[in-house]
Amino acid sequence: MVRTRITHFDHRSKSLSMRTNLAATNRHWFPNKILWCVIAVAIAAGLPSKPSIGQDAAPEGRAFESPVAAAPSLDYNAIDRFIQKGWRDAKVAGNEVCTDEEFVRRVSLDLIGRIPTLAEREEFLKENLANKRESLIDRLLASPEHSIHFAEVYDAILIGRTSREELSKRTEAGWFAYLEHSIGENKRWDRVAEEILLARSEEDRGAHWYLFARKEKPEAIAEAVSKDFFGVRIDCAQCHDHPLSSEILQKHYWGLVAFFNRTKNVGSHEKPMLSESAIGGFSEFSNVEGESYPNELVFLGDRRVDEPRPEKDAKVEDSPDLYVSIEKNEYRVPKFSRRQAFIDKVLHDHPLLAKSMVNRMWGWMMGRGLVHPVDAIDSYHPASHPELLEWLAQDFVASRYDVRRLIKGLAMTHTYQLSSAVSGSVDPKWFTHSIPKPLTAEMLQRSLLAVLEPKEKNKWNNRQHRTDFAKRFPDVLPEESMSNVSQSLMLTNGSWLNELLAPENSLWMERLVGEESRAEDSLVMELFLRTVGRQPDKEESERLRSFLEDRRERRARAVSDLVWALLTSAEFRFNH
Numbered sequence: 001m002v003r004t005r006i007t008h009f010d011h012r013s014k015s016l017s018m019r020t021n022l023a024a025t026n027r028h029w030f031p032n033k034i035l036w037c038v039i040a041v042a043i044a045a046g047l048p049s050k051p052s053i054g055q056d057a058a059p060e061g062r063a064f065e066s067p068v069a070a071a072p073s074l075d076y077n078a079i080d081r082f083i084q085k086g087w088r089d090a091k092v093a094g095n096e097v098c099t100d101e102e103f104v105r106r107v108s109l110d111l112i113g114r115i116p117t118l119a120e121r122e123e124f125l126k127e128n129l130a131n132k133r134e135s136l137i138d139r140l141l142a143s144p145e146h147s148i149h150f151a152e153v154y155d156a157i158l159i160g161r162t163s164r165e166e167l168s169k170r171t172e173a174g175w176f177a178y179l180e181h182s183i184g185e186n187k188r189w190d191r192v193a194e195e196i197l198l199a200r201s202e203e204d205r206g207a208h209w210y211l212f213a214r215k216e217k218p219e220a221i222a223e224a225v226s227k228d229f230f231g232v233r234i235d236c237a238q239c240h241d242h243p244l245s246s247e248i249l250q251k252h253y254w255g256l257v258a259f260f261n262r263t264k265n266v267g268s269h270e271k272p273m274l275s276e277s278a279i280g281g282f283s284e285f286s287n288v289e290g291e292s293y294p295n296e297l298v299f300l301g302d303r304r305v306d307e308p309r310p311e312k313d314a315k316v317e318d319s320p321d322l323y324v325s326i327e328k329n330e331y332r333v334p335k336f337s338r339r340q341a342f343i344d345k346v347l348h349d350h351p352l353l354a355k356s357m358v359n360r361m362w363g364w365m366m367g368r369g370l371v372h373p374v375d376a377i378d379s380y381h382p383a384s385h386p387e388l389l390e391w392l393a394q395d396f397v398a399s400r401y402d403v404r405r406l407i408k409g410l411a412m413t414h415t416y417q418l419s420s421a422v423s424g425s426v427d428p429k430w431f432t433h434s435i436p437k438p439l440t441a442e443m444l445q446r447s448l449l450a451v452l453e454p455k456e457k458n459k460w461n462n463r464q465h466r467t468d469f470a471k472r473f474p475d476v477l478p479e480e481s482m483s484n485v486s487q488s489l490m491l492t493n494g495s496w497l498n499e500l501l502a503p504e505n506s507l508w509m510e511r512l513v514g515e516e517s518r519a520e521d522s523l524v525m526e527l528f529l530r531t532v533g534r535q536p537d538k539e540e541s542e543r544l545r546s547f548l549e550d551r552r553e554r555r556a557r558a559v560s561d562l563v564w565a566l567l568t569s570a571e572f573r574f575n576h
Helices: 022-027 033-039 076-090 100-112 118-126 132-142 144-158 164-172 175-184 189-198 205-212 218-230 250-260 338-347 351-366 386-398 403-411 441-452 463-472 485-493 495-500 507-514 520-531 538-549 552-567
Strands: 003-006 043-046 263-267 272-276 284-286 292-294 297-299 303-305 323-327 331-334
Touching: 076 386, 076 403, 100 118, 100 132, 100 144, 100 403, 118 520, 132 144, 132 403, 144 175, 144 218, 144 441, 164 175, 164 463, 175 205, 189 205, 189 218, 189 338, 189 351, 205 272, 218 250, 218 351, 250 284, 250 297, 250 338, 297 338, 303 338, 351 386, 351 403, 441 463, 441 495, 441 507, 463 485, 485 495, 495 552, 507 520, 507 552, 520 538, 520 552, 538 552
Parallel strands: 272 331
Antiparallel strands: 003 043, 263 272, 284 292, 297 303, 323 331
16 A cells, blocks of 8 residues: 655645655655645655565466457456466556455546545445446446546546646537447447547537547548557558558558548537548558559458549549538538448448557556557557457457446456555556546546545536646656646646635535644544545554654644645555
């Protein structure tokens, strides 16, 4: 379990209020040394010196048949056997399963995007059910908060971090509403992909934003589609065949471009529509040697769509006869649609559609993909457990691309529920422990709100604040996590957190400050349980109690400083 250690307090200022044990920090998994130096928080990260090592929880097994029809639930014991086979081959051992305290925090962050409230935590810990963890997973997945949280996750993956203005536009376009609805009804992933990439549904117009946002730039569309839906970066194949992955050819890059180069934005951001021409889009691409080739409709795996090419320099007339429908001469659906052909001949049943999604969800839940990075499924980046990845992908297809079933199955695994304690150097690809994950911007903001209980929720939780956090804090599934000075300054001197810590803005701070006669031990206990979800150890209790006793005359400021130190600690800002 991740532990924080209080070292030395100096109440003169928050920005220079503590002396941190940098030697202990350097041994910790937390990667950012700069942040500790800049904000000099009261808590230096550390780890138990002797983490618990457990035995295989699942029975030994080596051979697995590819599923031909999905069971009602994912066979999580089979997943654990794949992982534990890897342990044996690598001669490494896995941790024990995490405590209930650790589990409720971890799974709440992953599935609904915030830490549990004190009441939710206590309710779970008091439950006597044998399947209490499964029951919690089901409740979280059924919660409206899950749909909102995963809509933000999908948005960050599919669109990326953008300006406040762009965020406002795609909200008005119905993009978030579409994602939340699709997640809430557990719409099959291949259907979501089809609706987004075909972009013709009147009922789900918000899905059009994915293509609309690329502003008629077919190269940008192709690079995004390959990465987001097939888990492959094809950027390097624009000028030549991929230098490191021989299966990714230049013709695949320009073939994917051709599928979308007849698409044109019409309408507005409030009502995005995409028209498609029936003619044009025939060109050639050249490699670095100057050799030219036609951009045929072809993509990875040589999935090809045949389309007659006109003679060079031949004029092809546009005609209403080439279209199924034309609305005001703007919104056009051609009888032969390249986007429809892409859906029918390339997207449907493409093995990478399932493989990329299960790899991404594995990365989301486990802290690292079976292929790392998650959008680099190619021969240069082999999977750490190729048989498991193939098995999961086939099971996902057999389940009719059931994302919720996949997420629940991963959360139920012994692998997901391992302790995060580490000792020595073990390659994270073996998943011997829970890999700490930095909270995304939305998760951090929502967790801070859950702790501090603002009196005016809308004032502290709006589009502007979400954008401000998203500018500074980790993107979803980063290849590596690096904190920076901008984050430090926001947590140290930013108005959002400092103002929210004031008793006039926070219900919780108002209660804490108002309880002047409360015993220090009781106060310290609540601080730890509410922020980092565990009880303080003996040393922490003694130091914080002493800190409060020495500042009786300015208790309100002392309490505020302690809350701030816990909320800006590595233990709070990582999911472990």
